[in-house]
Every structure is written in C-alpha cells, then in structure tokens.
Amino acid sequence: MEQQILEQLTTLGHPQRISVFRMLMRRYPDVIPAGELASELGIKASTMSNYLNALQRSGLVSQKRSGTSVLYSIEMNNVQAMLDYLVMDCCRGRPDICIPFSKGNDTMTDRKFNVLFICVGNSARSIFAESLLREIGGDKFNVYSAGTKPISDLNPFAVQVLRDKGHDTSVLRSKNVAEFSGPDAPDLDFVFTVCNQAANEDCPAWEGQPISGHWGMVDPVKTEGTDAEKSLAFQNAYGALKRRIEAFTSLPAESLDRIALQSAVDEIGRAPIEDLK
Template structure:
C-alpha cells in the first residue's frame, strides 16, 4: 500500500524569519520524522507558505503562526495534527545520541526553568548549528519545550513527559522490581529527616552570591538549618563589597570563608538535605549525584562581581543581589517543612527560584 504524502505548510505572516527557520528545522528533524513515520504517516515535506503552491497530490496541513503563539504553539499544533504524544521508543532514540543527551542533562539541572541556546552552547562547547539540531530533535520528541520571552528563546525540560518516560522505564519495562529500582526511589517516600537541615549553596567563585546565601540562612533560619556554601572555581576569596553589605545588614562575617566544592564531596562531608545553585555557571557544571538525593533548586542571579561603573554603582549591584537572595531565603525558611513531603517541597523550591529578582 502506498503511503500518503504530507506537505506540511506553515503560515508565517508576521513571524520573524529566525523563528520560521527554527520551526522548519524542528519539522524536518529526524526525531519528528521518525515518530511520524512510526504511526503510519507518510513522508513530510516542511515548507513555508511562500513555497507551498505545488505538489497538488500532497495532503496539505496548514498551521498558523503568530507573534502571540510563536514556535511553541506551532510545534504543539504539529503534534496534535500529525502524531500522538511522543512515545518511549522515539524519546529513547533521541536520548541515545551523546550530544542530545548532554544537552538534556544540562537542561535538567536548570529545570523547571528554561535556558537560552547561547548559554547552552557556551557551557557545553557546542557550535550553534550543532546545538540547533540537538534542540530541534529534543523538542520534536516531546522532552523539551521552547518558549519566547521578549527577543529570546528559552528551552526547558518538559517534566511531565520526562516523568512519564522514567515511569515507563521503571514500572513497565522494569515491572517495578525492587532490585532494579535505585535506592533513592524508595527513600523518596520517607519523610524529611529531623531538623536542622544541611543546606549547600553553590556558585562559581563562592565570593558573593553563595556567601550571601550562607549568611542569610544561618541568621534567618532560627536554628532550623546548617548553612554551607562553596564554589566550583578554586582559589577564590570573598569580595570586599560582599563583606561590606553583610556587615551593614547586621551579619557576622568572621567565620565566613571561600570554599571549593570538593570540601563537600568527600566521604567525611555532611550529607545535604538541600542543594541550591545561585548562578548559571554552577548549574551548568556536570557534578556527580549527591549522596542521599537532596532536594535541589536553581536560584540563579547575575554575578555582582562583574558589575562595572563607579564604586557606588557597583556597591548598589551587590546590595540588590543581597536583597534578591534575602527574599528567596526568607520564603524558604517560612515553608511548613513538618507538613510537606519531598514532592511538595521540590515544588515549593522551584516556585521560590522563579521569584523576581527585584521586589
């Protein structure tokens, strides 16, 4: 039986050319074509509306695009029209490529927040066109979503689809056998340990943001937490502007020092209940899993150390960074830990990470 051919036509009125090209790249990706072909569909020829007045024998499927909907709505509409929700085989095939897997792993470290392609490329050392193909395939198989914020595109893991995929692997393929389930999965059903909780804040230099966070949690936590901080870059010192801001706000600074992350990765290190990254560079680092599977969150803020201008202008940036972290940590210490399970705590931690930087 001859398969029907589909001429996938995209209406692009008022849609910027870069978004048109990105959309067509997704629709032409191998992952999208493989998924569509697997359900009995025909071949796909993705074209723009300007070049669609041909191949009369093709069945035309027209998708509308606008600045309001953007690429994300086009991709979602394509899936609704052409294929069912992405299935395990296509998702596993997509993740079977080392490049796509590395991109997905990095996006997971930022989840549920999105990341700009330029930041992904810089962190992983990928060429823009290579990254574009990886993101197109991950989006096409349903594991990653793309949204537009202003002039930027942000790619994020679809946590619902990822949960379904992991559930299929563990419960369907693995038949929920306890000898195949990681120990951490059984521990997630257990309540959080008694206070005080060990909490680690990580940034690249441990010179400002993570130091602010350590001091704030130590002083606002009322004994419910043991605060730690560390940096991924060795040989750093606390920035003088950071010490000045802490002193002005009544925090003791005598016991604070810059520490490397390795101090918290050895067998004698305390086991953490919470681990937060407070800069994008630290979140992009490929660290091994933490013992005990602590709840993690990304509370990224711009690096005040990179601020330019007069001394007063730079001091203002440090004060604003301190204020943003104070609001987040105040919200964190007010959580009703005694009544929340791990899943609820993770949801609250993610929500705190989405708080605006400025009040």
C-alpha cells in the first residue's frame, strides 16, 4: 500500500499531470474525453495521452470506452485511500493539523442553508436552478447564482420559460462569483456547477468547506435552429434541473453527516435524469 501511495504522489508531482488530475476531480463524477481535457488545458493530444497513462498506472484515473471514444474519470476509492494515508499515517489523524479533514463527519445543523449555483454566463442554467430551488425548497434555503464570466443580460428564452412557469424574474440578475467571496459574502453550505465550463474554471477557495456538486448539462444557449427549437432546448434544461433539485431537496440534510451528504449530492449528478424521482 505505501509503495502505491508513493508512486501516486510522484505522479502528481509533475505540474501538468496534477493539472489533469485537478480538472478530473472538479468534474467528478463526469467521464471526460481526452480531447476535451487537452483542449481545456492547452496540452497536445499525444502529451495528454502520456499524462493520462501515467495517472492510470498509478490507479488515480480510470478509463472506459463509449463507441470510438475513450473517456476518463477519477478512481475515487484510490484517491480517498491516498488522502487517508496522508492524514492518518503521516499526521496521525491529529485534528489540530489535519483540518479540514477533521470536519468530515460533522452533521449539517438544522438551519437555513446557503446554496450557490455557478455556470459561465449566469444567464440560463444557473438562473433556472436559482429560481427552482427558491420555489421548491421554500424557507429551507437562501439561494444564489453567479457566473465565472457573466454576461450583462439574462437570456430572453430563459426568462420566458421562467415567466411561463410562474417564477418571479424581477429578483434575478447576472452576477460574478467574486460577489460570493470575501468577508461580506454569505457562508456557503452547498456550491453546484451546472455547466462543464464552470467546473473547469478556477473559482474562489470557498470558506467553510461547502459541499460541492457538479451537475453538468448541455447549454441550451448554444442551440441553433428556429425559435421553437431553441425554446424546446430551454424547456428541456429547465426540466432536467427541476428533477435534480427535487432529488436534492428530498435529502435529509440535517440527519446526514458531511461525507454521506456529499456522496448523495454526487449520486444526483451521476444519475440519469429519467431515474431521478
């Protein structure tokens, strides 16, 4: 076991290999094509293949085939074993030097939770999620949304869908994630990325270790065709987020410890939309 951990740490000691590992961790539980990783990180395809092979040999990354594509994802059990080794063996699990790991078994308190949804433009998907959780979650949540590169106006198709569904759109505006860091920002309990590009971005280091979820989905803004076809894409995105948020609000957050709650949030992101009740 120790030899494998040493090999994993050696593999991660390379600056570009750890950047690949970091992106796969941010996108977990997604499976990602090597070409997308190479494009996002600006790494040549042949070099990316070498990095992924090294991460696979160390047991930190796994691959699977889907048609002609090879998809990669984090081998989370092995990553957790590596972190456990560092925390429990190297620092003997001491809470004074192993924070934030010592917070892992805390339960969420019975109070109003602060939730932030992030996408790039903060004009459609994250706006949908904010509106849906505000309605479905009732008084249990304070809900916010933001973009890593927000645009100035909300997407008109998104606004129309929300109005048609009876949501109050007057409270919505496009915001930057910078509004949610710093001394005056709310203490976040949950942070969700609802598009892959936002998960790829460097976001602020959130204070208080919020539980994070990646619910990546197709961007309806990129739909081409008639207005009817575009409207349908926004309706589908709204419906998919509604199913995920309904599953999220049904979780007994107050009775689960942080590890169990994080696992449940990951499972919602991993499950096919049609399987969510």
